Amino acid sequence: MGVERYFYRYGKATFTLFLINVAVYVVESILGGNPLSINIRVLQLLGQWNYAVLNYGWWWQLITAMFVHVGILHIGFNMYFLLMMGRQLEGILGPRRLVMVYLVSGLAGNLLTLLLLPPNSVSAGASGALFGIVGTLIVIMGVVGGNMQGALINAFVLFLINSLLPSVNVYAHLGGLVVGMAVGYYYGKRIRRHLMARMYGYGYY
Numbered sequence: 001m002g003v004e005r006y007f008y009r010y011g012k013a014t015f016t017l018f019l020i021n022v023a024v025y026v027v028e029s030i031l032g033g034n035p036l037s038i039n040i041r042v043l044q045l046l047g048q049w050n051y052a053v054l055n056y057g058w059w060w061q062l063i064t065a066m067f068v069h070v071g072i073l074h075i076g077f078n079m080y081f082l083l084m085m086g087r088q089l090e091g092i093l094g095p096r097r098l099v100m101v102y103l104v105s106g107l108a109g110n111l112l113t114l115l116l117l118p119p120n121s122v123s124a125g126a127s128g129a130l131f132g133i134v135g136t137l138i139v140i141m142g143v144v145g146g147n148m149q150g151a152l153i154n155a156f157v158l159f160l161i162n163s164l165l166p167s168v169n170v171y172a173h174l175g176g177l178v179v180g181m182a183v184g185y186y187y188g189k190r191i192r193r194h195l196m197a198r199m200y201g202y203g204y205y
Contacts, residue, residue: 013095014086017102018079021126024067025075037071040122047124050114062114066106068124078126085133092140093187098133101183105132108179109172116171123169127162128176134158135180136187143188144195155181 007015024046029035032042044052048065052058069075090098109128117123135155142151159177163170 010083010087011090011095011098013098014083014090017086017099018082021067021069021075021079021082024064025069028068035072038069043068043070043122043124047122048110048113049120049122050117051119053114054119062107062110063103065110065124066103066126066129069126070124074125078130081130082126082133085130085137089133089137092137092191097187101132101136101180102126102129104183105129105135105176105179106172108132109169109175112171112175113169117169123172125169125172127169128172131159131162131173131176132180132183135177136184139181139184140188140191143185144192 009015010018028038028042028046031045032039043049046061046064047068047070048061049058053061069078086098086102089101093101106126106129109131110123113121113123113128138151138155138158139148142148142154155177159173162168163173
């Protein structure tokens with residue numbers, strides 16, 4: 001079986017995203033010479049350095065930054081939540097939509113970071129993408145369960161708790177969460193209509 005059992009356990013898209021993040025961290029560690037903490041030069045190159053995006057045209061950093069982490073604890077916590085939350089959403093929406101949520105939410109968080117943080121800011125991490133995944137999950141459950149108020153409260157509390165720590169990129173969290181919630185509302189409505197159609201036996205289109 002080998003690695004295949006992990007693809008089965010966590011979902012092929014979730015575990016693939018996990019492997020990409022880990023592989024990027026290995027590259028960071030080699031370039032920086034320290035697997036425990038990544039130096040600023042490597043983060044400026046592979047993460048999101050607003051100055052480089054705006055002045056050098058390094059727009060690709062808006063994508064790469066969501067796979068880059070600043071230290072071993074950073075990637076450890078993020079990958080734990082990716083595996084736990086990602087497999088749940090992949091089970092509901094499927095692998096392609098899980099990847100879509102990760103990328104779109106991460107991009108939204110990075111764009112908000114670009115707009116609202118100073119030009120010389122350097123940021124990195126999958127947090128925006130992960131907030132998108134969790135936001136999607138929360139709102140899907142709220143829509144399907146008929147408790148949107150509870151879903152919104154849960155999303156707000158999640159954002160508050162995870163955004164008060166020092167050195168946290170609040171804008172990445174916020175951008176990812178809002179986009180994820182919008183995606184969750186859309187798919188939650190579709191799932192609810194489908195469930196109602198099956199329950200009452202009328203056509204679903």
